[in-house]
Amino acid sequence: MRLQVLTRYSRMGASSRLRMMQFAPILAEHGIETCFNPLLDNRYLRGLYGGTLCFGAAFRSYARRLRDLIRSRNADVIWLEKEALPWVPALVEHALMPKGVPVVTDYDDALFHRYDQHHSVLVRHLLGHKIDKVMARSALVMAGNRYLADRALVAGAPWVETVPTVVDITRYQPKPLEARQGEVVIGWIGSPSTWNNDLKPIVPLLTAIAHDSKARLHVIGSHALPDLHPLVNIIPWVEEEEVARIQAMDIGIMPLTDTPWARGKCGYKLIQYMACGLPVVASPIGVNCEIVEHGVNGFLASTPAEWQEALKTLIANPSLRVEMGLAGRRKVESQYSLQVWGPRVAELFYRVGKPKA
Template sequence: MNVLVLTRYERLGASSRIRFLQFLPRLEREGFTFDVRPLLDNAYVRSLYGGPPVGTVSILRAYGRRLRALMRRMQYDVVWLEKEALPWLPTWLEIARLEGIPYVVDYDDAWFHRYENHWLSPMLGHKIDAVMRVAHTVVAGNDYLARRARQAGARHVEIVPTVIDVERYRGLPVAPPNEVTTVGWIGIPLNAHYLAVIAPALRAVAGDTRIQLNVVGAPVPSELTGIPSESFPWSEDSEIARISAFDIGIMPLHDTPWERGKCAYKLLQVMAAGKPVIASPVGANVQVVRHGVNGFLANTTEEWSDALRRLAADPELRQRMGAEARRTVEDQYSTALAAPRLAAILKKAAAEL
């Protein structure tokens, strides 16, 4: 089966890497062939992370490449699409460039809210609904996204959570005992502002407990000044080693419609490394974290402070919860479970050509 894969980014973009690219070797062994045509290159992703800005000419060239790929779409059995083919362009053009071949579209973010809240909403506010409605299948990363797809009139909706290649997290070094508990967060600069949500809790705990905050992939926000903390650069090669140095992983979020579409990937990474987690009860976090078993769900400053203190004070609790966290990922959120489902979804869509 020949599949045209239209990702948003190259490998440096987490959504493309985790929702698409990590599955390709496994699916190729099942007889699939893939032609991967990302819209935006790694230079664009680096610009989002503080790198050199990408000029207008580069963006126009990217759209030109995407349009040429769409013109050749009939050479394939099915299109596997990330979010939409032509971001910020009118709905009619998007649908016209996709017609004639079945496509499977994947969402791991509530991208429809971005358009709804933008000044272009009169033109684009219902664009993602239209893409969902015309698709053969919408693959949603959580219940919130799936519910929107059904409301939009999607023909087939499948919930496939974001998953982890657990084999990459085997045999990690065991951190030696330390009087300082390392609290870790991993993400991108655009999301580091979520740490401000728990700044009062971190500051209160740091006043009576020896903790160190490790921020991987972003600078430490100014709201955390005075809290023992350090920033580390992110790379795909080093991220697992950085995570393995955590004693506790955290994922604070605001509770707004945008965050309800999030799929808990960074939380799952920490859990795959056998670490307990504390997370806001928002989006997929609610399904991933079993409160008091593999981590804690915390909403208020008091709940965050209590969870941090309990885990910092009790290494055996951390070990027990960490083992449960790892088991959760192995049993429910691994690539070995998701890949066969994706294969079946793509085959079913192609069969209706």
């Protein structure tokens, strides 16, 4: 089977790397040949995170995508990340899609809210229902959680499957118990945008807890920030060192602000922490409530008092951290691993389209 994969980003983009690219070896084992065509390259992402976007690069990206759509006519199935052409109306995008090739569309966030909750009336009018139309025209929608799956069903998608974001458990391994010594590290991993929206508001609380408990806070993936508390370490994200930097943590956290966008998140950082044998503390929003079993593999915390109690309990109890970390690892192995979901995803593609002669 020939699978044309139209990703949004290259490997630097987490959604493309995790939802699609990491499946390539397992799909190959099942006789599925993948051809990856990113819309936006690493240069675009570096500009996005650095605040120096180049519209010339964006124009070239769209021209490249049009070329890739033409080439997709020879595929057995198209695997599309979210939409083919961002900010282009659904009618135009549909007209440019190859005819007669089934499309599997993948969503790991509530992209539809970028349009239907936009501050511009014109954007809401032209694009507010775009993603619903893309979903409805897809042969299959793969949704990263129930919130996204429910939206696809309401949109009229003929077939919807919930496929969580997963990790390769041969790559993600718990740190040896004897290595867990010294200062307790509370850790967070994300991007500059999620730092601003999710973590930054509670940094004063976290640093106060760290100070009282003789702990530290590691922040992976944010910009270098001036005037942060001395107990906060800003660590750049590097794919090759991602696992080791999570293993250097003792507790993984995922605070969220309750918004429609947050309800569409897939909780991937929690899965990363748990795969490395860490207990977790998270806001009880969206899929977090499914991933975190309160009191088993971590704690759900809504208020500052609950965050303080959860973190101080884990900091003070090394054996509880180990117990919860092992429970989280077992859950990832059975429900959120590439090894479990790879063959299932391959089967879905064979159900969608038959290989051409």
